[in-house]
Amino acid sequence: MTELEELFKQWQDLQPLNEAYSKRLKRKFMLEFNYNSNHIEGNTLTYGQTEILLLFGRVVSEANMRDLEEMKAHNVCLNMIETKAKSKETEDHKLTESFIRQLHHTLLREDYEVYRQLPGGPISSYTVHAGKYKTRPNSVLTATGETFEYAPPEETPALMKDLVCWYNDEEEKQELSPLELASIFHYRYIRIHPFEDGNGRIARLLVNYILARHDYPMIVIKSDDKDAYLDALHECDLAVGSLPSDGAHAQKEKLLPFIRYIRSCLIRALKVCIKAANGENIEEDDDFAKELAIIKRNSKKAISASKRSATLDDKIEIYNSLLVPFAQKILDNIKSAAELFDQREIIITILGKKDLLDTKNKDLLVFRKLSELNLHDLNTQEKLIVKNADNYSFVYLLSNVNRNYDIKDIRIDIIENISFEDKFYLFNKKEYFYGNFPLQSDINGRIQEIKQNVLQQIKNAQV
Numbered sequence: 001m002t003e004l005e006e007l008f009k010q011w012q013d014l015q016p017l018n019e020a021y022s023k024r025l026k027r028k029f030m031l032e033f034n035y036n037s038n039h040i041e042g043n044t045l046t047y048g049q050t051e052i053l054l055l056f057g058r059v060v061s062e063a064n065m066r067d068l069e070e071m072k073a074h075n076v077c078l079n080m081i082e083t084k085a086k087s088k089e090t091e092d093h094k095l096t097e098s099f100i101r102q103l104h105h106t107l108l109r110e111d112y113e114v115y116r117q118l119p120g121g122p123i124s125s126y127t128v129h130a131g132k133y134k135t136r137p138n139s140v141l142t143a144t145g146e147t148f149e150y151a152p153p154e155e156t157p158a159l160m161k162d163l164v165c166w167y168n169d170e171e172e173k174q175e176l177s178p179l180e181l182a183s184i185f186h187y188r189y190i191r192i193h194p195f196e197d198g199n200g201r202i203a204r205l206l207v208n209y210i211l212a213r214h215d216y217p218m219i220v221i222k223s224d225d226k227d228a229y230l231d232a233l234h235e236c237d238l239a240v241g242s243l244p245s246d247g248a249h250a251q252k253e254k255l256l257p258f259i260r261y262i263r264s265c266l267i268r269a270l271k272v273c274i275k276a277a278n279g280e281n282i283e284e285d286d287d288f289a290k291e292l293a294i295i296k297r298n299s300k301k302a303i304s305a306s307k308r309s310a311t312l313d314d315k316i317e318i319y320n321s322l323l324v325p326f327a328q329k330i331l332d333n334i335k336s337a338a339e340l341f342d343q344r345e346i347i348i349t350i351l352g353k354k355d356l357l358d359t360k361n362k363d364l365l366v367f368r369k370l371s372e373l374n375l376h377d378l379n380t381q382e383k384l385i386v387k388n389a390d391n392y393s394f395v396y397l398l399s400n401v402n403r404n405y406d407i408k409d410i411r412i413d414i415i416e417n418i419s420f421e422d423k424f425y426l427f428n429k430k431e432y433f434y435g436n437f438p439l440q441s442d443i444n445g446r447i448q449e450i451k452q453n454v455l456q457q458i459k460n461a462q463v
Helices: 003-013 019-040 047-056 065-085 097-108 156-173 178-192 199-213 223-240 244-248 256-277 287-292 299-306 312-333 380-387 440-460
Strands: 112-117 123-128 341-352 364-367 389-401 412-420 424-427 430-433
Touching: 003 256, 019 047, 019 065, 019 199, 019 223, 019 256, 047 065, 065 097, 065 199, 097 156, 097 199, 156 178, 156 244, 178 199, 178 223, 178 244, 178 256, 223 244, 223 256, 312 341, 312 380, 312 389, 312 412, 312 440, 341 380, 364 380, 380 389, 412 440
Parallel strands: none
Antiparallel strands: 112 123, 341 364, 341 389, 389 412, 412 424, 424 430
């Protein structure tokens, strides 16, 4: 059994996933895929801007309007392929040209003009069509200065029909693995290059559609791995040859470098998913900073923030972008210590101001699991409690030491609070204006304090 097969079996054995872990994994992938796939194509949004845009619908700092709309549209496309991938038993389960064109139209949103001027020549323009196959050649210049031709416009409809028919037939025959099917489809699609723009993003979306249909996790091709991605494609180009029709019908034997590259991405994705399913930390070194979205504001914005008062949206943002990822980081970092205890309990409370609430109703919200607040899921009274909250409290209780360990039966209480004032909030004894978040160094420092405190309590309980 290969490494990929072993990991896939582990992944299948872990189904269905814990709801909280599944949600965290889905959120991480959504941000990573949208950011990286667009960044490969030159989108200028930072990861933090992408996160705030997709999670909260807000625009942070100066950003190109087209890049913003492009990112939102790409996320809609991701939702489209996830939905279609699940439609295995319906009449709509087969891949169609119509769906691919619909995906492209959603990505580009509308037709637009591109203007170019050759050195010493007049300005020319052409139209990029949303959801329609190309009407002009779209060749590219290689690093050596040679022209690399994709399929000509007049051949594109027939080649796309062949590609979609080939895919549906091969999926039914099940002779190719999902990895091979997705890799070959991507390569053939790119060699056709059916649209004037957006072909790379559509190819990566469809790779994930194919993987998701076969119950594999979807993959992220990292923007900082772009050279390796393009090199694998180029190596296949050399083996296949330059004729567009040969590329559009390329066989597996000549595409092994690209299949190996996609395999490496899939192995990485499976490892992350398995860690998430086991409750392990899936953050990269700078992921927590990404979760907080914005770790610094310039002085002008800080002054503006100082004039703000807390709103319902502010407090929900603090809950989702500070409390939840911070609490999850605590759980990830003390997981090995928590395994000493048979009873582990999470309690999150939101305490409202009694004098501002109807005394006949509760002024306290209590949650027993780690999940985000969704404004649409809160009733009127709950929204009022959050809006007027004095305090968020995260409590992690560890009790009933496992009998397999020679340790006194102790109880460890980890308690972290976020308190609210009119103009600022308090986290770890520091004040922050609404709209600002702690630095990653402050977060990591607090995590280390918690770990040392837990370790000391366990040491003191040794018999």
